[in-house]
Amino acid sequence: MLDLVAQTSLNAIYAASYISLIAVGLVLIFGVMGVINFAHGELYMAGSYAVVAVYADWQMPFFVAVVAGMVFVGMLGLLMERGLFRPLRDNPLGGLVASIGFLMILQALATLGFGVRMEHIPPVTQEIISFSDKVRLPMSRLYVIVAAVVLLSALWYFLKRTRFGWALRASAQDPEAAELQGISIAQTARIAMFIGAGLAGIAGALTAPLVSVNPHMGHTVIVTAFIVIIVGGVGSLEGAVIASVVYAFVHTFVTTFFDGVVADITGLSLMLLVLIIKPTGLFGSADRA
Amino acid sequence: MRNLLIWGLVAVGLVLLPHGLSFSQQEILVFLTINVLLVASYRLLTLTGEWSLGHVVIMGVGAYASALVSKKLGVYVPVAILFGGLMSALIATLLSFPLFRMKGFYFLIGSFAAGEIIRLLWKRFRDPFGGAKGLKSIDPMPDFSIGIYDFDFFEPVSYFYFCAVVVGFCLWILWRIEKSPVGLTFHAVHWQDKLAEASGVNLRAYRTLAFAVASGFAGISGALLAHYIGTINPNSFDIEVMVFVLTWAIVGGTATFYGPILGCIVLTILNEIVLREMGFEQLRPLIYGAILISSILFLPDGLESLVQKAVRTLKRGNRQRSAAK
Numbered sequence: 001m002l003d004l005v006a007q008t009s010l011n012a013i014y015a016a017s018y019i020s021l022i023a024v025g026l027v028l029i030f031g032v033m034g035v036i037n038f039a040h041g042e043l044y045m046a047g048s049y050a051v052v053a054v055y056a057d058w059q060m061p062f063f064v065a066v067v068a069g070m071v072f073v074g075m076l077g078l079l080m081e082r083g084l085f086r087p088l089r090d091n092p093l094g095g096l097v098a099s100i101g102f103l104m105i106l107q108a109l110a111t112l113g114f115g116v117r118m119e120h121i122p123p124v125t126q127e128i129i130s131f132s133d134k135v136r137l138p139m140s141r142l143y144v145i146v147a148a149v150v151l152l153s154a155l156w157y158f159l160k161r162t163r164f165g166w167a168l169r170a171s172a173q174d175p176e177a178a179e180l181q182g183i184s185i186a187q188t189a190r191i192a193m194f195i196g197a198g199l200a201g202i203a204g205a206l207t208a209p210l211v212s213v214n215p216h217m218g219h220t221v222i223v224t225a226f227i228v229i230i231v232g233g234v235g236s237l238e239g240a241v242i243a244s245v246v247y248a249f250v251h252t253f254v255t256t257f258f259d260g261v262v263a264d265i266t267g268l269s270l271m272l273l274v275l276i277i278k279p280t281g282l283f284g285s286a287d288r289a
Numbered sequence: 290m291r292n293l294l295i296w297g298l299v300a301v302g303l304v305l306l307p308h309g310l311s312f313s314q315q316e317i318l319v320f321l322t323i324n325v326l327l328v329a330s331y332r333l334l335t336l337t338g339e340w341s342l343g344h345v346v347i348m349g350v351g352a353y354a355s356a357l358v359s360k361k362l363g364v365y366v367p368v369a370i371l372f373g374g375l376m377s378a379l380i381a382t383l384l385s386f387p388l389f390r391m392k393g394f395y396f397l398i399g400s401f402a403a404g405e406i407i408r409l410l411w412k413r414f415r416d417p418f419g420g421a422k423g424l425k426s427i428d429p430m431p432d433f434s435i436g437i438y439d440f441d442f443f444e445p446v447s448y449f450y451f452c453a454v455v456v457g458f459c460l461w462i463l464w465r466i467e468k469s470p471v472g473l474t475f476h477a478v479h480w481q482d483k484l485a486e487a488s489g490v491n492l493r494a495y496r497t498l499a500f501a502v503a504s505g506f507a508g509i510s511g512a513l514l515a516h517y518i519g520t521i522n523p524n525s526f527d528i529e530v531m532v533f534v535l536t537w538a539i540v541g542g543t544a545t546f547y548g549p550i551l552g553c554i555v556l557t558i559l560n561e562i563v564l565r566e567m568g569f570e571q572l573r574p575l576i577y578g579a580i581l582i583s584s585i586l587f588l589p590d591g592l593e594s595l596v597q598k599a600v601r602t603l604k605r606g607n608r609q610r611s612a613a614k
Contacts, residue, residue: 036394087586093340094585096397097539100532101585104578112571219528223405226398234394261413268402268409275399276387 003134008256009249014141016248017148018203022221023228023240024152025199029077031172031235032192033085035095039103040225041218043197047073047204048213049110052119055208062124062209069205070198076106077197081189103218110215118212144206151202152241155195159237168192224251227271233281243282303453307446315445317561319517321554322452323510326459328537328549330506333463335543336472337499338479339396342531343384343404344507349526350407351377351508352515356427357417359516366430370455370512377508378501380407385497401528411523423522427515448517455513459506464546466502475499536577540584542591551592556580 026040050069054060088094127139159165171178171188179185228247232239254263307315331344355373358364384403391399411418430442440447466472477485478495486492515521541552564573
């Protein structure tokens with residue numbers, strides 16, 4: 001029993017890592033752009049397919065594929081900013097609808113390029129860390145955990161300690177006042193989109209060998225990310241991380257001890273409960289990041 | 290008199306319409322008729338300013354309810370369809386208590402969560418909902434004859450006539466609601482909520498009313514669908530279908546009654562007839578996404594704004610001509 005709890009906790013930590021990468025990107029985009037990006041799950045999917053192409057098909061090193069995935073998806077983010085969100089700045093529902101359109105295009109492109117079948121990628125490493133007979137952590141899962149910790153710390157440092165981050169937070173709080181101070185809104189929007197999308201891309205790239213890559217894999221991910229950002233408070237980066245951990249533990253434990261569908265219902269009910277009781281989220285204020 | 294003539298012509302046109310089509314096109318026509326009701330009911334909901342992502346699941350509630358009472362209790366199918374609509378309205382009224390504590394984006398996400406929970410419950414409980422496989426061999430509409438025409442509901446043409454009558458009647462009710470004082474209050478709740486509240490309008494009650502009525506008609510459309518295709522499962526009502534409804538409404542425009550219906554008809558014809566027959570099967574979601582994006586970028590007021598512009602130009606032309614005389 002203790003083994004089972006320990007193993008489930010390890011699984012939950014792994015889930016929390018990639019969920020928080022995705023959710024933090026979503027929150028960052030919402031904070032700066034004021035748009036809920038429905039295509040975020042498909043950005044994650046694009047990151048996975050980057051690994052399929054670069055690592056599995058072209059036989060490049062895994063690390064190169066992950067960086068390629070991040071840059072590629074970051075560029076997709078820039079494309080969305082320029083083509084969709086900037087022209088639709090004054091139309092919040094418009095940005096959301098346009099991102100749904102973009103999602104359909106990405107899914108269709110993935111289907112056209114790789115087919116609907118699931119891609120299985122050769123494992124990066126077969127190594128497994130064994131804590132005991134029944135408690136084991138595959139090395140490739142550890143990569144995800146380490147990457148999440150490193151990247152999120154770097155992001156935190158970037159946002160709270162550098163001039164760029166300061167400008168980014170300023171334009172999230174009050175775009176007009178920030179512009180008066182000589183901060184370029186367009187510039188911060190590009191940085192936020194690149195980072196936000198890039199984080200989803202990394203999450204997709206790192207988990208690609210661990211999940212079944214298919215054109216519709218973004219769907220579950222976006223639902224999870226929405227639950228997390230609502231529970232954490234839509235504008236709060238810290239809230240998103242904490243909520244990712246909470247959600248991952250609840251979902252993993254309920255899946256292990258009951259079943260997956262009950263776990264999904266629990267997660268959604270958690271979100272509805274937060275929406276009913278405290279719509280600004282457990283850690284958020286009503287404002288944007 | 291002139292109006293009567295126009296509607297008479299429309300009716301004759303609808304009666305003749307399926308006979309010029311192939312079998313698969315007749316089937317599409319049935320789905321189109323059902324979807325027209327779905328998207329028109331969605332517009333009633335958007336009148337009060339809320340965009341729901343749970344509307345298709347609510348449609349599914351009607352489908353499941355109607356299928357179950359006709360299958361398990363042997364209720365006469367038309368009565369079951371009506372029951373499906375009532376069930377949807379009832380579930381929507383219950384959902385309105387948590388959901389109407391939210392507005393805007395939160396409502397959007399909240400309605401999505403509520404819908405997903407309902408869908409997962411269908412999946413989880415094999416009895417009575419049939420689990421992931423759903424319900425099979427749902428009773429079809431029993432055949433009957435009205436003397437000059439024998440209705441055989443395995444024929445899409447017959448079912449199209451049946452649907453057209455039901456949907457036409459529902460659209461008429463929806464139209465009457467919108468033009469009634471209640472409908473005007475819905476507009477006020479959206480555009481002047483503070484003023485409306487100050488004038489003694491119970492915002493919450495009117496939002497709930499719009500939600501329940503819109504859901505009731507969505508439920509009827511779901512029930513019509515269930516008794517035609519004979520099998521439904523949780524995935525028949527998932528978010529992808531909802532995205533289609535959203536696309537119809539956005540591309541058509543929601544400022545007028547006919548806007549979403551126009552969007553639904555134009556996109557269905559484009560999707561099913563043009564793209565399918567041209568063999569672009571795999572490209573269809575891509576084209577759909579591109580249409581969605583370009584319409585929000587370049588035609589933010591929807592297809593209806595084109596119609597309005599055309600009507601204005603025509604009128605101006607007429608006026609100039611009569612002035613010249």
